[in-house]
Amino acid sequence: xxxxxxxxxxxxxxxxxxxxxxxxxxxxxxxxxxxxxxxxxxxxxxxxxxxxxxxxxxxxxxxxxxxxxxxxxxxxxxxxxxxxxxxxxxxxxxxxxxxxxxxxxxxxxxxxxxxxxxxxxxxxxxxxxxxxxxxxxxxxxxxxxxxxxxxxxxxxxxxxxxxxxxxxxxxxxxxxxxxxxxxxxxxxxxxxxxxxxxxxxxxxxxxxxxxxxxxxxxxxxxxxxxxxxxxxxxxxxxxxxxxxxx
Amino acid sequence: xxxxxxxxxxxxxxxxxxxxxxxxxxxxxxxxxxxxxxxxxxxxxxxxxxxxxxxxxxxxxxxxxxxxxxxxxxxxxxxxxxxxxxxxxxxxxxxxxxxxxxxxxxxxxxxxxxxxxxxxxxxxxxxxxxxxxxxxxxxxxxxxxxxxxxxxxxxxxxxxxxxxxxxxxxxxxxxxxxxxxxxxxxxxxxxxxxxxxxxxxxxxxxxxxxxxxxxxxxxxxxxxxxxxxx
Numbered sequence: 045x046x047x048x049x050x051x052x053x054x055x056x057x058x059x060x061x062x063x064x065x066x067x068x069x070x071x072x073x074x075x076x077x078x079x080x081x082x083x084x085x086x087x088x089x090x091x092x093x094x095x096x097x098x099x100x101x102x103x104x105x106x107x108x109x110x111x112x113x114x115x116x117x118x119x120x121x122x123x124x125x126x127x128x129x130x131x132x133x134x135x136x137x138x139x140x141x142x143x144x145x146x147x148x149x150x151x152x153x154x155x156x157x158x159x160x161x162x163x164x165x166x167x168x169x170x171x172x173x174x175x176x177x178x179x180x181x182x183x184x185x186x187x188x189x190x191x192x193x194x195x196x197x198x199x200x201x202x203x204x205x206x207x208x209x210x211x212x213x214x215x216x217x218x219x220x221x222x223x224x225x226x227x228x229x230x231x232x233x234x235x236x237x238x239x240x241x242x243x244x245x246x247x248x249x250x251x252x253x254x255x256x257x258x259x260x261x262x263x264x265x266x267x268x269x270x271x272x273x274x275x276x277x278x279x280x281x282x283x284x285x286x287x288x289x290x
Numbered sequence: 291x292x293x294x295x296x297x298x299x300x301x302x303x304x305x306x307x308x309x310x311x312x313x314x315x316x317x318x319x320x321x322x323x324x325x326x327x328x329x330x331x332x333x334x335x336x337x338x339x340x341x342x343x344x345x346x347x348x349x350x351x352x353x354x355x356x357x358x359x360x361x362x363x364x365x366x367x368x369x370x371x372x373x374x375x376x377x378x379x380x381x382x383x384x385x386x387x388x389x390x391x392x393x394x395x396x397x398x399x400x401x402x403x404x405x406x407x408x409x410x411x412x413x414x415x416x417x418x419x420x421x422x423x424x425x426x427x428x429x430x431x432x433x434x435x436x437x438x439x440x441x442x443x444x445x446x447x448x449x450x451x452x453x454x455x456x457x458x459x460x461x462x463x464x465x466x467x468x469x470x471x472x473x474x475x476x477x478x479x480x481x482x483x484x485x486x487x488x489x490x491x492x493x494x495x496x497x498x499x500x501x502x503x504x505x506x507x508x509x510x511x512x513x514x515x516x517x518x519x520x
Contacts, residue, residue, distance in 0.1 A: 198382075
């Protein structure tokens with residue numbers, strides 16, 4: 045554990061050194077401020093209550109998009125995992141959702157809902173949902189067929205097979221989905237907030253850009269990265285504790 | 291006349307053009323212990339899958355007069371995210387029979403997960419699951435092959451003890467002559483693919499102790515028969 049933390053800290057230290065060296069040579073410190081200037085700005089930002097409200101606003105959108113992706117992605121993934129026909133029917137829809145650029149969804153969303161929370165959550169959901177469904181489908185397909193044979197030999201009722209084999213096999217898929225999706229969810233929500241969000245860190249970054257305040261832009265970006273990593277850590281810890289619990 | 295537990299008439303099975311079982315005709319009586327002894331590829335597992343209903347034969351017919359079948363698989367096939375107790379309840383329903391768990395050395399392990407158990411203990415759970423359904427027919431598919439000899443002997447002893455009480459029909463496949471002699475009333479020798487039943491040997495050992503002279507002689511004789519057959 046200590047060794048792991050030492051590696052993590054040395055990685056962060058290397059990043060800060062590269063950052064510092066880059067700003068020394070970039071000669072445009074107002075566009076690319078040094079770590080010290082960025083952290084100073086971050087602490088200044090953190091002294092205001094508004095930034096906490098903005099962070100909370102973004103965080104709930106991230107969690108809402110993740111929850112939606114899991115709540116809808118798991119049953120859809122389960123269905124296409126057990127049925128080849130369902131897989132063949134639903135796959136083109138998934139491919140379509142994956143192929144449409146975020147900017148096109150944004151246009152539709154802005155025209156439909158205008159500026160607000162719905163657009164960012166919906167677009168993040170659309171970005172995460174295909175991965176959630178395909179991850180679940182692959183997981184369901186990889187369930188040990190020999191367990192199902194065992195259930196057949198013992199005449200186990202279908203309801204019990206669903207509950208004990210399929211349903212209780214889901215937590216590892218949820219962990220994988222979260223693992224793959226949290227970082228992406230934060231990025232998509234920030235971008236969509238920037239373009240059509242009413243409130244949130246993305247909007248704060250937009251305001252900083254409009255005020256040509258690059259230090260604030262970087263400080264807010266740093267805050268978003270830290271929040272993304274912290275959320276990922278918290279969710280992983282929760283899932284790890286529930287490894288055997290369905 | 292008592293109806294046989296398993297009645298097999300000219301049973302054959304093939305995968306595409308590969309014939310694995312060729313014209314088997316066997317009757318296995320209620321309460322009898324039969325072991326099929328043969329090399330790898332002699333259709334043993336396919337045969338058990340057919341008896342248990344997992345596969346349909348491509349030729350001949352088979353009748354199984356057993357309401358409850360217990361199957362001890364070669365690999366334990368335990369649900370990894372379920373405890374021992376839940377794994378047992380999955381197949382047998384209800385609460386596990388404490389006396390049986392005690393006999394099989396599983397008492398106190400009910401809340402363990404499969405990955406917390408040794409291979410031998412997992413195999414005991416596999417056996418307990420099969421016995422908990424109170425089977426009319428117990429099928430063993432090379433169930434103890436991967437176990438250390440001392441663990442294997444202990445489990446076979448426990449199994450024989452349980453059979454003495456319940457007198458279920460036992461059908462086992464193995465390539466281990468020692469295991470066959472410890473378990474069987476009759477031993478069916480199989481040839482390699484396409485497998486046919488070459489001979490049927492009654493096991494007349496009064497005492498099933500591996501270090502008893504009669505057992506050692508019987509084992510040597512069985513190995514000779516297997517080698518001759520090959």
